[in-house]
Amino acid sequence: MIHFLPQRKNLVFFKNLLLRQIRQDYLENLTGFAWLIIQPLVLLAVYAFVFSKIFQARIPESGGVTFLPYLAVAFWPWAAFSESIIRASGSISGNSALIGKVAFAAELLPLASVSATFLMNAAGYLAVLVVLTLIGAPVHWLTLPLVIVLMLFWWLLAAAIALVVSTLQVFVKDVAQILPPMMTFWFFTTPIVYSAEVFPERISWLMNLNPAAWFVGWFRKLLLWGEWPSQWPILLVPVVIGIAFWLALRFFRRFAGHFEDFL
Amino acid sequence: MDTLARLENVSKIFPRVHRPGERLRAFASILTGSEPSDGAKVLSDINLEVFRGQSLGIIGENGAGKSTLLKVLTGVIQPTAGKVTLNAKVAPLLELGAGFQPEFSGLDNVRMKAAILGLDWDELKHKLDDILAFADIGEYIHEPVKHYSSGMVVRLGFAVVTAANPELLITDEVLAVGDESFQKKCIRWMSGFLERGGTLLMVSHSMYHVQRLCHRAIWLHNGSVRRSGDVEQVTQDYLAWHEQRSVAEKKQRAAVSGNDGHYRVAAVDLEGAADQDAELPVIEDQLRAEVGLYSPDGRMPVCLVGIERADGTPIYGISSDTDHICGAQYGEHQFRFRVEFSVSRLLPGRYHFKVHAMDPEAIRVCDTHDLSFQVRGKSEEFGLVRLPYRWLTSEEDASD
Known part of the structure; x- marks a missing residue:
């Protein structure tokens, strides 16, 4: 039986x-809280320089949107996604002091790790959007509520993947080495630094199966063009991601009681 | 009766997980829900129930599966087969540091542990001062736990548990750590906890603690329940089994070395038992014994006799050699020694009268024999024997 309703003590x-995760990963660094905002902006400046000055990258769609906001709006959600999965993958093996010593709902470890990364990146994303507005990019702030709703599903997808990879890493230690290059591969097969229209006709259907591509496309459409998504996947998102999360949680709980044997 | 916890036909197999192939096989067996093909069977077919107000002790040798049993019971690990039901607010105190993370400060760990035990933020805020006072580690609370001494870790762990106000407290030989004054604090808290109707489930090697704190006991042997029931019965059976085993080991050693075993204890008779019908001979003031020793070569063996407590703690012993006593010789091979002990100073309880036969040079113990007896009575004293004492009055103190 899977209980979805969290108990009070679990909350x-x-x-x-x-809170501990946020403090440990972000606030206890020497550089402190300021980096949370500064780092994404520095990164943004680097990308702006590399892609628009060196590569002279252009995008097919126009409407007054230049390459920098086009990249930035897609890049931060991806960074949150990828970083959260990689960080959370070690959350079981990294907490062996808790696992096997006390009884608790172990799935909270990867979930808290993913949530902490998402929260911190959301702060950076907001900073980036503000800066984009200031430099004159057309950011459609009114679509923000829908962006937040989509972001929640984006988070749920990351959580589902994190549950599976953190379980796998307990049994197969190599996951820690395999995962980062796989996420890099996923990054380049997702239209983030380029536009989806560069795909050849033959394989574009395949690329459209990539959920990351859906989300990236929606964030761009909403924030930069103010267009409400009309593609069919958006109706499926709650269902598909809900099922994925449910399966991932079942998978995780199947193994949770055995982690201690393997750590 | 109100059942707080129940195990039904619980088994646990630890799969082999050293090589990657073994890990993958174990992974597959969990995924498909089948039993691991090979591994160490730590628990087999355990059934037990814990009732409210009836504390349960778990005893057994090292490696009998006691700690694993507690982990299964508290839900830290899943059994390979069987069913675990918990019906109470449980606070486990399984090992040193019970789930503290070394990198984080004491306070941080207290928060985390309290949350795991089911205290919410408001409750914790109320009880934090109590916890810190109980742990009594001062400013160290802000240091990372990795800098703590083991005693401090236990104190902090125990302090959080006291605040959680559990119905069932599960401990695994934790009280053995910590300094004297903290141990006393723990025992005091534990007594109060039991008086308030709390129930204890403890693993311990100290039969004294088990007998004092528990009503019922379970003896685990090689992963299965060897005996369960009334605490006195089970602990006595367990101690008797240990005794027999050490005798058997000695006999085995003697048989192997070949040279020992010549000098034997042929007979031991206790005289002076007051109540002939009792299960064990009851000795009142004088213990009188007649010991027959066998000597293969006709030389007089040395007779070593003494008294020890039921758990094997020696109390007093003497030898015919140091006292220059000669036994009476009967026939070619038999020697008889008679001895009388005054046992009126022993506190009530069970004791062994122990006889060793040594070679004439008093170098080797060749054979051992013992008889149990009991000293009856009521006593409010502690320890083994009565020592002469008197209380000093305050006038005497002042004159010092």
């Missing part, structure tokens, strides 16, 4: 884990 525990 308290989750909150603890989340």
Whole structure:
């Protein structure tokens, strides 16, 4: 039986884990809280320089949108996604002091890790959007509520993947080495630094099966053009991602009681 | 009766996980829900119930599966087969540091542990001062736990548990750590906890603690329940089994070395038992014994006799050699020694009268024999024997 309704004590525990994770990963660095905003902006400046000055990258769609906002709006959600999965993949093996010593809902470990990364990146994303507006890019702030809703599903997808990879890493230690290049591969097969229209006709259907491509496309359409998504996948998103998460949670719980044997 | 926890036909197999292939096989067996093909069977077919107000002790040798049993019971690990039901607010105190993360500060770990035990933020805020006072580690609370001494870790762990106000407290030989004054604090808290109707499930090698704190006991042997029931019965059976085993080991050694075993204890008789019908001979003031020793070569063996407590703690012993006593010789091979002990100073309880036959040079113990007896009575004293004492009055103190 899978219980979706979290118990009260699990909520308290989750909150603890989340705050600790944020503190550990972000706030206790020498550089402190300021980096949270500065780092994405520095990164943005680097990308702006590399792609628009060196590569002279252009995008097919126009409407007053230049390459920099086109990249930035897609890049931050991806960064949150990829970073959260990679960080969370070690959340079981990294917490062996808890696993096997006390009884608790172990799925909270990867979930808290993913959530912490998403929250921190959301702060950076907001900073980037503000800067884009200031430099004159057409950011459609009114679509923000829908962006947030989509972001929640984007987070849920990351959580589902994190549940599976953090389980796998307990059994197959090589996952820690395999995962980052796989995420890089996923990054380049997703239209983030380029436009989806560069795909040849023959394989574009295949590329459209990539959920990351859906989300990236929607974030761009909403924030830069203010267009509401009309493609069919958006109706499927809650269903597909909901099922994926449910399966991932079942998978995780099947193994959760055995982690200690393998750590 | 109100059942707090129940295990039904619980088994646990630890799969082999050293080589990558073995890990993958174990992974597959969990995925398909089948039993691991090979591995160490740590628990087999355990059934037990914990009732409210009836504390349960779990005893057994090292490696009998006691700690694994507790982990299965608390839900830290899943059994390979069988069913675990928990019906109570449980606080486990399984090992040193029970789930503290070394990198984080004590306070941080307290928060985390309290959340795991089911305390929410408001409750914790109320109880934080109590916890810190109980742990009594001062400013160290802000240091990472990795800098703590083991005693401090246990203190902090125990302090959080006291705040959680559990119905069932599960401990695994934790009280053995910590300094004297903290141990006393723990025992005091534990007594209060039991008086308030709390239930204890403890693993311990100290039969004294088990007998004192528990009503029922379970003896685990090689992963299965060897005996369960009333605590006195089970602990006595367990101790008797240990005794027999060490005797058997000695006999085995003697048989192997070949040279020993010549000098034997042929007979031991206790005289002076007051109540002939009792299960064990009851000795009142004088313990009188007649010991027959066998000597293969006609030389007089050395007779070593003494008294030890039921758990094997020696109390007093003497030898015919150091006392220059000669036994009476009967026939060519038999020697008889008679001895009388005054046992009126022993506190009530069970004791062994122990006889060793040594070679005439008093170098080797060749054979051992013991008889149990009991000293009856009521006593409010502690320890083994009565020592002469008197309380000093305050006037005497002042004159010092």
